[in-house]
Amino acid sequence: MIRLISITVARREQSSIGIALERQLVPLDCTDGTEEFGLHPYSTQWLSSTKMMIRNVPARCTEPEFRSFLESLTAGKYVLEMPKTSQTKCKGYAFVEMCDPLSLAALAEALWQQRLPTRASERALKIHPAQFCPENAHGTCETLPAFERFFEAQEVESRNGAGHTAQLASMALAAGSLVTRQPWGRDFVALPSTKFWCAAMAAVAPPPGLESKWLSPQLGRHALEASRSTASLWTEEFGLHPNSTQWLSCTKMMIRNVPARCTETELRSFLESLTSTEYVLEMPKTSQTKCKGYAFVEMCDPLSLAALAEALWQQRLPTRASERALKIHPAKFVAEMLLPASKLYFDL
Numbered sequence: 001m002i003r004l005i006s007i008t009v010a011r012r013e014q015s016s017i018g019i020a021l022e023r024q025l026v027p028l029d030c031t032d033g034t035e036e037f038g039l040h041p042y043s044t045q046w047l048s049s050t051k052m053m054i055r056n057v058p059a060r061c062t063e064p065e066f067r068s069f070l071e072s073l074t075a076g077k078y079v080l081e082m083p084k085t086s087q088t089k090c091k092g093y094a095f096v097e098m099c100d101p102l103s104l105a106a107l108a109e110a111l112w113q114q115r116l117p118t119r120a121s122e123r124a125l126k127i128h129p130a131q132f133c134p135e136n137a138h139g140t141c142e143t144l145p146a147f148e149r150f151f152e153a154q155e156v157e158s159r160n161g162a163g164h165t166a167q168l169a170s171m172a173l174a175a176g177s178l179v180t181r182q183p184w185g186r187d188f189v190a191l192p193s194t195k196f197w198c199a200a201m202a203a204v205a206p207p208p209g210l211e212s213k214w215l216s217p218q219l220g221r222h223a224l225e226a227s228r229s230t231a232s233l234w235t236e237e238f239g240l241h242p243n244s245t246q247w248l249s250c251t252k253m254m255i256r257n258v259p260a261r262c263t264e265t266e267l268r269s270f271l272e273s274l275t276s277t278e279y280v281l282e283m284p285k286t287s288q289t290k291c292k293g294y295a296f297v298e299m300c301d302p303l304s305l306a307a308l309a310e311a312l313w314q315q316r317l318p319t320r321a322s323e324r325a326l327k328i329h330p331a332k333f334v335a336e337m338l339l340p341a342s343k344l345y346f347d348l
Helices: 044-048 063-071 101-111 144-160 163-174 183-190 197-202 218-233 245-249 264-272 302-312
Strands: 004-008 049-055 079-081 093-097 126-132 250-256 280-282 294-298 327-333 336-340
Touching (some): 044 049, 044 101, 245 250, 245 302, 245 327
Antiparallel strands (some): 004 336, 049 093, 280 294
16 A cells, blocks of 8 residues: 655645646645635636636526626637537536636636526536647747746845836736736736745745755746646647646546447446446436536545546547547546655655
8 A cells, every 4th residue: 555645735835845746736725626616716727728617507508698798707809619408408518718828817717606697596607727728839838938037026026125026027028928918917917926825835934854945936937847747748639648646636537528328337337447446426418318428437535536547548438439539637626635655755
């Protein structure tokens, strides 16, 4: 049995832990997400995402109605996908894609815990990233250089005082790397460093015996590297690669591209051929004989779910002649991330 080390977000400042984190870090005052509302808009995952999945959309909601609701929240250009089961009913979810991750993050903040005003639904909309931004020729996300300059501004502030930060932030905007159609993006880089989670983490003292291992503003760079790693591990065809450490903090998986005629017994039999761990399967249906094309698998142990993700990667249902492979990605995160001892080393 591999001994697990539990590391909370608030304790990640302990020493110079060399963790190859593809999972992006989040603010100290929120966890990765909730089962009711989805991924919190303050998560830095939104800074590398160009497509959002919106769930809990009322079945009778029409596309013009939903589009009107979105346009009341954002002035940015977007592409809306709203799959339907019939001419009058949608499948209960929709996708919104934007060219600019910052505009999508602003929309996520506006949608957080919202309900459609034209429908008397008791459930709030649930949001999470569905696609990460493509990398450019240098292997980085198109919007990241401006944030690198912002963290450089933080380093200058720590040495020379806060007066230089606004100047460098303005230089970052003037360089044109930060692409935003919203005032939200400009306000973001104008904020003092104390408003950012990385600055708050750097102020926390290390544990006894590791007093010399203080965090520096370089932590912001590590977050950016994590963003790039996550973007490279995501594919539109297969989903999130099982090597991503996001799976180590995930207890629920979404499986897409499930054939419509696939039955619950058929999918359960396929899953039991890949894992012996107990799980809970959810498979929404549009009728008695057809499913909605996706399913959820939930386990108590993130490591078991990560092992199942590895077994499912690029797989097709053997009982169905489908040309599309199953597409997998996390659907629910835990407040603490469990890492096997082999994933950690300490620079002592």
